[in-house]
Structures are given as structure tokens and as C-alpha cells.
Amino acid sequence: MPELPDVEVFRCYFDSTSLHQPIAEVALLSQDLRQSVSEGELGDALTGEQFVRSARHGKYFFAHCSGGAWLMLHFGMTGYLSYSRNSDAQPRHTRLRLRFENGYHLAYACQRKLGAILLVENVEDFVRQEGLGPDALDPHLDPDSFAQELSGSRSTIKAALMDQQRIAGIGNIYSDEILYRARVHPAARASRLKSQVWRDLFEATGEVLHTAISCQVDPARFPSDYLLPHRDKEGRCPCGGELVRRKISGRTAYFCPKCQIRGAA
DNA sequence: ACATTGACCTGAGAGC
DNA sequence: TGCTCTCAGGTCAATG
Numbered sequence: 001m002p003e004l005p006d007v008e009v010f011r012c013y014f015d016s017t018s019l020h021q022p023i024a025e026v027a028l029l030s031q032d033l034r035q036s037v038s039e040g041e042l043g044d045a046l047t048g049e050q051f052v053r054s055a056r057h058g059k060y061f062f063a064h065c066s067g068g069a070w071l072m073l074h075f076g077m078t079g080y081l082s083y084s085r086n087s088d089a090q091p092r093h094t095r096l097r098l099r100f101e102n103g104y105h106l107a108y109a110c111q112r113k114l115g116a117i118l119l120v121e122n123v124e125d126f127v128r129q130e131g132l133g134p135d136a137l138d139p140h141l142d143p144d145s146f147a148q149e150l151s152g153s154r155s156t157i158k159a160a161l162m163d164q165q166r167i168a169g170i171g172n173i174y175s176d177e178i179l180y181r182a183r184v185h186p187a188a189r190a191s192r193l194k195s196q197v198w199r200d201l202f203e204a205t206g207e208v209l210h211t212a213i214s215c216q217v218d219p220a221r222f223p224s225d226y227l228l229p230h231r232d233k234e235g236r237c238p239c240g241g242e243l244v245r246r247k248i249s250g251r252t253a254y255f256c257p258k259c260q261i262r263g264a265a
Numbered sequence: 266a267c268a269t270t271g272a273c274c275t276g277a278g279a280g281c
Numbered sequence: 282t283g284c285t286c287t288c289a290g291g292t293c294a295a296t297g
Contacts, residue, residue, distance in 0.1 A: 001290045034273080034292070059291080077291050078275080093275085112274045114291055155268060164292085173290050250269065252289085 002075035003059060004136055004169030005212035010081050011056050014063065017083040018098075018106045022050050025099040028117070033095060034076065035116035045069040045119050046098065057127050057135050058168025062120070069119050072126065076114030082107045127168075136169040137209055146205070147198035150190050157193065157201075157263065158186040159249035170205070172251045173228065174212065178204045179260060180227040186253045188263025197262055227254065 002010070023046050028039035049067040056062065063071045073079070073096075082091050083106050090097060091109035096117055098106045108117065120126040133149055134141050149167055153160035160166060161175040170178065179186050181204035184197060193201075208226075215221040219229050225238045235243050237256035244257050257264075 003290065006290085032274090074291085076274090077289065079291095111276070112289090112291090114274065116292095153268085159268080162291095171290055250271090 001077065001173075002079055003171035003174050004056075005174065005209055005217050007056055007059050007061050007075060007169075008137075008213050009217050010075070011054050011061055013081055013083070014051075014054055014061070014106075017104075018063075018100070019051050019053070021100040021102055021104075023047055023098055024101045027097045027099075028095070029097065030095045030113065033110065033113045033115050033117060034074075035118055037117060037119050041119060042071075042096075042117075046071065055123050057123060058132055058164055059171070060126075060130075060132075060168075062123050062126075068121075070121070070123060070126075072116070072118040072120050073108055074116040076110055076112060076116070078112045079108065079110035079115040082109060131165050132168040133164065133166045134168065136167050136205055141167075143199050143202040146202045147195070150201075151193065151198070153190040155190060156186060156249045157184060157188045157190045158251070158253055160190040161201075161205075162249075162251070167205075169209070172253075173231070174208060176231065176254050177208045177212075177227050180255060181208055182262070183260050184262045185257075185260045185264035186248045186255050187265065193263055227256075 026043045026046050028042055045067055046065055049065045051063045052066050053064045054062060059074065061073045065071060083104060084090060085104055087105050090105060090107045093109045093111040094107040095110050096108040150160045153163065158175050158179060161170045161178060178201065182200040184201060222228050230236060231254045237243050237259060239256060239259055241256055241258045243254050245252060245254050
């Protein structure tokens with residue numbers, strides 16, 4: 001699940017629960033995530049310290065610790081955070097648990113082990129090392145640089161939007177929504193799109209991601225003319241037509257062939 | 266050098 | 282009920 005809007009909602013949840021609280025204990029319950037530090041390293045960096053602020057780049061979450069280190073969490077396909085009073089109320093697939101001195105726990109849960117837990121020295125270096133593109137909601141991102149980043153791809157526009165090295169934060173779900181709002185066919189070749197299409201895609205990206213965050217990524221709260229509430233096998237496009245479900249660039253895409261004709265072959 | 270494919274991991278849901 | 286099969290919103294190594 002977790003794409004940029006999901007991670008931003010996690011970040012706000014973290015800020016409202018876990019900032020400025022002394023950390024009493026660190027428990028790493030699985031070491032076999034996609035990437036992980038050891039429990040010892042985590043304990044050394046976090047125990048007795050507190051989180052002073054958080055950050056996000058694309059789908060990556062960072063928490064700055066008073067000792068100087070940043071805790072980096074990536075949520076893979078199934079990760080989330082949960083803050084609770086009792087450790088027995090913790091989620092089933094908790095991989096990391098922090099106990100604060102106030103008695104509450106913050107759990108990082110990840111059913112499939114495709115997430116990551118790392119310690120990094122600073123966010124900018126990490127982003128550079130990973131080769132991540134600008135965050136999709138970076139206020140410095142403008143329509144021209146957006147178009148330039150993506151039009152260099154020889155792939156489909158859907159794959160280009162999901163390429164974290166070009167623009168960071170967009171995954172399978174929100175690429176579908178952005179393409180739907182901009183009325184662009186997901187299999188359109190990125191290199192062939194016209195400048196007006198790029199402007200509409202840029203605008204749709206900001207609108208879709210901001211809307212998803214303000215809806216707390218709850219599909220029931222999305223505007224009804226969005227694709228997401230209808231994005232399932234039986235779903236129909238708000239225009240009344242049938243949605244197509246098809247693998248495009250290796251991922252399952254949902255789209256309306258009547259509405260999304262721009263760039264179609 | 267670039268894009269595409271399959272593997273990674275676990276569990277839910279469909280179909281028999 | 283229980284078994285097998287397919288699929289899932291992310292990434293990365295291997296392949297073309």
C-alpha cells in the first residue's frame with residue numbers, strides 16, 4: 001500500500017504520538033526484512049534519546065533522533081505504524097517496537113517482509129545514494145522539470161511515473177489515479193507526450209496526492225469522481241463505462257479506455 | 266545504458 | 282472443511 005500519501009499520513013501520526021518522548025527500550029523482532037540494522041545498533045542510537053522531528057522523501061520516512069542519527073523506515077507493500085498503551089495490543093506482524101518512558105509503544109508492522117529499517121546520518125545523503133528523484137510534492141518541482149524528468153523515459157508513462165529515480169513517491173495506485181485525472185492512457189509512451197499533456201499530468205499529480213492526504217488515504221472519503229473508489233474488478237468508471245484491468249509495464253493497471261485516450265496508440 | 270522480467274515474502278481469497 | 286492456485290499497492294538483481 002504505502003505510497004507517498006500513505007507515508008505522509010504515517011508521518012503525521014508519528015508526529016502526533018511519538019515526538020519528544022524519551023525512548024526507554026528498543027526491540028527488533030525480525031532481522032530478515034529487505035534491509036535492516038541490528039538491534040544493538042538501533043539500541044545504541046535510540047535508547048535514552050528522543051525523536052525531535054520527522055521527514056519524508058517519496059515513500060521513505062525519517063525520524064531525527066536527539067543523539068544525531070536518523071531512523072529510516074520503508075514500508076514495502078504492507079507496512080504501517082501503530083501507537084498503543086499496551087504491548088499486547090501491538091499488531092501481529094510487528095517488526096520493531098519502541099517503548100517510551102511514558103509506557104506507550106510505537107510499533108512498526110510489516111506483514112510481508114519487503115520493508116526496511118536503517119539508521120542514516122542525514123536525509124540528503126541517503127536520497128542521493130539511493131538515486132531518488134525529487135519528491136513528487138516538492139514545492140520546487142515545476143511543470144518543466146517534471147516533464148523533463150519523465151519524458152526522458154522510453155517506457156510507458158505509467159512506468160515513468162512509478163520510477164523512483166525520476167520522481168519519488170508515486171506507486172501503482174496513484175499512478176492510475178493521476179493518469180485517470182489527466183485523461184492519459186497508461187500505456188502511452190512517455191517520450192511522445194505533448195507539452196499540454198505534461199502540464200495536465202503535473203497538475204493532476206499535485207491534486208491527487210494532496211487530495212489523498214487530506215482524505216487520510218481512506219478510499220471511502222475520496223471524491224466520487226476519482227478512480228480509486230471504483231478501482232476493483234467489478235468497478236465502473238464514473239462515466240458509466242467499464243474499467244479495463246490490464247498488466248502494463250509489469251503492474252496491474254486500471255483505466256477507462258473511453259476517458260483516457262490521450263497518448264493511446 | 267536502458268527497460269522489462271522474475272524473485273523476494275506472507276496471507277487472503279477464489280475455485281474445486 | 283481443506284487443499285491448491287493466484288494475486289497484492291514495493292524494490293532489486295538478472296536478463297534481454
